[in-house]
Amino acid sequence: MPDVSHQDQMSFIIPSVDISTTPINVTEYFLEFLKVDDTSGKRLFEVIFDEIKCIGLDIDNLRGQGYDNELI
Numbered sequence: 001m002p003d004v005s006h007q008d009q010m011s012f013i014i015p016s017v018d019i020s021t022t023p024i025n026v027t028e029y030f031l032e033f034l035k036v037d038d039t040s041g042k043r044l045f046e047v048i049f050d051e052i053k054c055i056g057l058d059i060d061n062l063r064g065q066g067y068d069n070e071l072i
Helices: 041-054
Strands: 009-018 025-035
Touching (some): 009 041
Antiparallel strands (some): 009 025
16 A cells, blocks of 8 residues: 555564463564565565565575465
């Protein structure tokens, strides 16, 4: 959705789950706003995937959530 700058953006937030603590600790880290020119599911995936690679996370260690019957 466009903001006051009239550009589509999405928040890039990485949640982290620490199971070594009691109780389990869930922390979310806001990294940045990502500019989005195309809001199709395919393009949003590409933007997120590129950012994940850019910050050096291993995609095999990540889990996703989907809504609205979309495939991830």
